[in-house]
Amino acid sequence: xxxxxxxxxxxxxxxxxxxxxxxxxxxxxxxxxxxxxxxxxxxxxxxxxxxxxxxxxxxxxxxxxxxxxxxxxxxxxxxxxxxxxxxxxxxxxxxxxxxxxxxxxxxxxxxxxxxxxxxxxxxxxxxxxxxxxxxxxxxxxxxxxxxxxxxxxxxxxxxxxxxxxxxxxxxxxxxx
Amino acid sequence: xxxxxxxxxxxxxxxxxxxxxxxxxxxxxxxxxxxxxxxxxxxxxxxxxxxxxxxxxxxxxxxxxxxxxxxxxxxxxxxxxxxxxxxxxxxxxxxxxxxxxxxxxxxxxxxxxxxxxxxxxxxxxxxxxxxxxxxxxxxxxxxxxxxxxxxxxxxxxxxxxxxxxxxxxxxxxxxxxxxxxxxxxxxxxxxxxxxxxxxxxxxxxxxxxxxxxxxxxxxxxxxxxxxxxxxxxxxxxxxxxxxxxxxxxxxxxxxxxxxxxxxxxxxxxxxxxxxxxxxxxxxxxxxxxxxxxxxxxxxxxxxxxxxxxxxxxxxxxxxxxxxxxxxxxxxxxxxxxxxxxxxxxxxxxxxxxxxxxxxxxxxxxxxxxxxxxxxxxxxxxxxxxxxxxxxxxxxxxxxxxxxxxxxxxxxxxxxxxxxxxxxxxxxxxxxxxxxxxxxxxxxxxxxxxxxx
Numbered sequence: 001x002x003x004x005x006x007x008x009x010x011x012x013x014x015x016x017x018x019x020x021x022x023x024x025x026x027x028x029x030x031x032x033x034x035x036x037x038x039x040x041x042x043x044x045x046x047x048x049x050x051x052x053x054x055x056x057x058x059x060x061x062x063x064x065x066x067x068x069x070x071x072x073x074x075x076x077x078x079x080x081x082x083x084x085x086x087x088x089x090x091x092x093x094x095x096x097x098x099x100x101x102x103x104x105x106x107x108x109x110x111x112x113x114x115x116x117x118x119x120x121x122x123x124x125x126x127x128x129x130x131x132x133x134x135x136x137x138x139x140x141x142x143x144x145x146x147x148x149x150x151x152x153x154x155x156x157x158x159x160x161x162x163x164x165x166x167x168x169x170x171x172x173x174x175x176x
Numbered sequence: 177x178x179x180x181x182x183x184x185x186x187x188x189x190x191x192x193x194x195x196x197x198x199x200x201x202x203x204x205x206x207x208x209x210x211x212x213x214x215x216x217x218x219x220x221x222x223x224x225x226x227x228x229x230x231x232x233x234x235x236x237x238x239x240x241x242x243x244x245x246x247x248x249x250x251x252x253x254x255x256x257x258x259x260x261x262x263x264x265x266x267x268x269x270x271x272x273x274x275x276x277x278x279x280x281x282x283x284x285x286x287x288x289x290x291x292x293x294x295x296x297x298x299x300x301x302x303x304x305x306x307x308x309x310x311x312x313x314x315x316x317x318x319x320x321x322x323x324x325x326x327x328x329x330x331x332x333x334x335x336x337x338x339x340x341x342x343x344x345x346x347x348x349x350x351x352x353x354x355x356x357x358x359x360x361x362x363x364x365x366x367x368x369x370x371x372x373x374x375x376x377x378x379x380x381x382x383x384x385x386x387x388x389x390x391x392x393x394x395x396x397x398x399x400x401x402x403x404x405x406x407x408x409x410x411x412x413x414x415x416x417x418x419x420x421x422x423x424x425x426x427x428x429x430x431x432x433x434x435x436x437x438x439x440x441x442x443x444x445x446x447x448x449x450x451x452x453x454x455x456x457x458x459x460x461x462x463x464x465x466x467x468x469x470x471x472x473x474x475x476x477x478x479x480x481x482x483x484x485x486x487x488x489x490x491x492x493x494x495x496x497x498x499x500x501x502x503x504x505x506x507x508x509x510x511x512x513x514x515x516x517x518x519x520x521x522x523x524x525x526x527x528x529x530x531x532x533x534x535x536x537x538x539x540x541x542x543x544x545x546x547x548x549x550x551x552x553x554x555x556x557x558x559x560x561x562x563x564x565x566x567x568x569x570x571x572x573x574x575x576x577x578x579x580x581x582x583x584x585x586x587x588x589x590x591x592x593x594x595x596x597x598x599x600x601x602x603x604x605x606x607x608x609x610x611x612x613x614x615x616x617x618x619x620x621x622x623x624x625x626x627x628x
Contacts, residue, residue, distance in 0.1 A: 054544075058543070097502045
């Protein structure tokens with residue numbers, strides 16, 4: 001992990017987007033971009049892999065649906081059958097309409113919560129975790145692009161200036 | 177400018193001819209007398225598997241009752257004969273209704289597509305949507321069917337009012353005289369008021385369509401946005417008028433076929449059905465025009481958004497369908513629940529098949545975001561949704577009109593094809609009348625650059 005990086009600060013998301021395209025066109029490797037809010041189209045401009053969270057959402061939803069069916073079948077049919085509204089609950093299929101709201105809610109509950117948890121795990125976020133962003137301004141109104149340096153500091157500085165960066169710094173490598 | 181290709185025009189005429197033949201066949205083969213009706217049902221029972229199954233069930237029921245009934249058999253025989261006669265009369269009415277109902281279901285269904293599209297169009301105008309102006313001319317083309325389609329529907333309603341058929345039993349004074357529940361509704365359900373309302377609704381919708389189209393065309397050449405602003409105001413006002421009149425229309429034209437039964441969310445339910453059918457029609461026609469090299473300004477993202485609407489409104493429709501079903505199923509009040517008992521017992525295939533076509537299929541096929549950008553999937557899902565919502569209207573109208581004598585046969589398919597042909601002919605003729613790009617719309621730039 002001895003790679004050096006260069007930081008470029010931008011004050012506008014449109015400038016940032018066009019800068020990303022230019023930097024990538026010049027074959028430089030963008031390590032990371034820190035933004036105060038999600039920038040539409042940034043993932044595509046950076047050439048990131050497409051998210052697979054949608055597939056997980058579907059799978060989580062199916063799990064939730066399955067859990068709901070098993071749960072409501074145990075509660076309402078097996079463990080304690082009751083006669084509600086003249087509909088004795090001895091058969092899951094015949095009482096199914098009454099269980100649909102439960103199935104729906106559990107599907108949504110599982111999909112939503114497990115998606116959030118998955119997102120946190122994949123982004124390595126947990127409570128009391130120290131912030132990774134190198135410049136606190138990126139939580140306010142600035143956008144920061146981090147690019148790998150390969151002894152081409154001058155060339156990159158010139159390029160980044162051209163793309164409209166408001167501040168360019170090369171942080172001391174404090175790791176190791 | 178779009179020119180109506182001869183191939184498509186011939187196809188439309190062929191559909192109309194085939195459909196008309198089917199409808200005429202349906203009317204000619206309807207029974208004239210009670211004897212005819214009985215003979216028809218008898219032969220059907222010998223031929224069809226559907227009938228046999230039915231007969232078996234009845235037989236099984238009879239044998240269980242036999243033991244109890246032998247004693248007072250003689251007393252019941254007299255009563256039974258009288259009952260049979262009224263039953264036969266009823267059967268005759270059902271069979272005579274069959275071609276009328278086939279005509280009415282198809283006429284209403286295609287009219288409903290135009291009305292749903294009009295509502296969608298008005299929402300885009302009132303919301304000043306930035307993504308959809310490239311589709312305005314397609315929507316305006318579809319809503320051109322509103323007036324002719326509406327006139328046909330109202331003509332059928334008027335023919336019911338003049339007792340040419342028995343679709344609406346509350347129109348029969350004989351029935352009302354012996355029915356306290358209907359008699360209590362006469363202030364609202366009487367032929368002159370009913371037809372007056374129908375004409376008023378159609379006049380209101382058509383007026384909006386006519387004026388909005390005029391503003392839309394004027395905006396093409398205008399140097400300022402005044403036409404656009406007028407259209408915005410008009411559309412917002414129309415939406416208020418629409419949701420009230422659409423609700424009453426759904427009670428009048430559909431719910432009153434079952435004059436004893438009512439559901440408070442019926443207006444919404446019919447609206448969801450027409451809305452999703454309309455959006456699907458927009459998507460299908462857009463993709464067709466794109467395949468002919470027109471509408472080059474419509475990109476995948478516009479199709480994607482239409483796909484999202486098809487997906488979303490299909491789920492919305494299911495939500496309303498289920499809300500209506502579950503409350504009535506759970507409370508189990510006899511006068512309400514008969515509606516679903518008839519549908520589950522006599523219309524099992526169409527009733528549950530419709531759920532698969534209108535909910536499960538679009539849910540699973542349109543869930544994936546990439547599929548919504550693929551024309552092939554939109555067309556496939558669209559055709560299933562259109563047919564599914566035809567079945568939805570079928571399920572709303574047929575059980576009360578023809579009872580268990582339904583069949584999707586020559587008159588039903590003929591009706592569908594006749595109005596499909598008419599719809600294609602009128603919609604594509606209207607599309608030739610104006611440029612396909614509403615170039616004066618102030619949001620056109622945003623719409624053309626629209627991307628996801």
